[in-house]
Amino acid sequence: MRPFAASAPELVTGKGAGVLPRHVAIIMDGNGRWAKQRHWPRFAGHKQGVEAVRRIARAARAMGIEALTLYAFSSENWRRPESEVSDLMGLLRLFIRNDLDEMVRDNVQLRVIGDYRRFAPDLVALIDTAVARTAVNTGPILVIALNYGAQAEIAAAARRLAERAQAGTLDPATIDEAMFEDELDTRDLPPLDLLIRTSGEVRLSNFLLWQAAYAELLFVDTLWPDFDADTLAAAVEIFGQRQRRFGGL
Ligand code: FPP
Numbered sequence: 001m002r003p004f005a006a007s008a009p010e011l012v013t014g015k016g017a018g019v020l021p022r023h024v025a026i027i028m029d030g031n032g033r034w035a036k037q038r039h040w041p042r043f044a045g046h047k048q049g050v051e052a053v054r055r056i057a058r059a060a061r062a063m064g065i066e067a068l069t070l071y072a073f074s075s076e077n078w079r080r081p082e083s084e085v086s087d088l089m090g091l092l093r094l095f096i097r098n099d100l101d102e103m104v105r106d107n108v109q110l111r112v113i114g115d116y117r118r119f120a121p122d123l124v125a126l127i128d129t130a131v132a133r134t135a136v137n138t139g140p141i142l143v144i145a146l147n148y149g150a151q152a153e154i155a156a157a158a159r160r161l162a163e164r165a166q167a168g169t170l171d172p173a174t175i176d177e178a179m180f181e182d183e184l185d186t187r188d189l190p191p192l193d194l195l196i197r198t199s200g201e202v203r204l205s206n207f208l209l210w211q212a213a214y215a216e217l218l219f220v221d222t223l224w225p226d227f228d229a230d231t232l233a234a235a236v237e238i239f240g241q242r243q244r245r246f247g248g249l
Helices: 009-013 031-037 042-063 082-105 121-134 150-166 177-181 229-241
Strands: 023-027 067-074 109-113 141-148 194-197 216-219
Touching: 023 229, 031 042, 042 067, 042 082, 042 229, 067 082, 082 121, 082 141, 109 121, 150 177, 194 229, 216 229
Parallel strands: 023 067, 023 194, 067 141, 109 141, 194 216
Antiparallel strands: none
């Protein structure tokens, strides 16, 4: 199967099998258009989007991908109508309530990046409990980006380093990329290898800007609710065919 062969002719060659990205991130886009195509409310698209989250988290685990980071709510998504924001929060609540036991059983470590503490107190408590319950696990990492914005993440890292410098506990001359990375929300994750955006949009929308420095980028036409294990496998195969030189030859 070649789910997005038109934009990915490399798929035809079949080369690169077996090279697995350690860390895959996805900008899950197209829920609204998926619903619109069916003359359904946007909520139906988001609901199917959650099914895709479940499906892809399982598929990534089965493939042996160490970390999967999903952009579920950006710091800009507050600009959507209040009812849609509330729908997304409701779906997140349901997802955690329904899927936490499975994550515990499957040795998944659930993590969150972003300023999710701005969410409703009950949701913050639910997230904290879920993260704590899976913190003892040692298996695949599922990261949900919630109220996440890369520029805010980078600014917060710079602020913390500046505070330490001002307090006299850090020599600014010693600040390097590794020290900066230690201040990012992603500090404990493997390096980002592959960043996918669905739905045909070709931009990063303030997602993992620092971490994407050497990631392979893949933009696919598939709408997020249609993204399945085959699409993920095809994306991973394309990743395996890319030549990563990290600035060398
Ligand atoms: C973009 O589609 C999608 C989002 C802004 C939200 C993604 C959320 C989910 C998949 C569900 C909640 C997630 C979890 C982890 C429970 P869009 O609505 O912008 O699509 P459009 O561009 O076609 O309108």
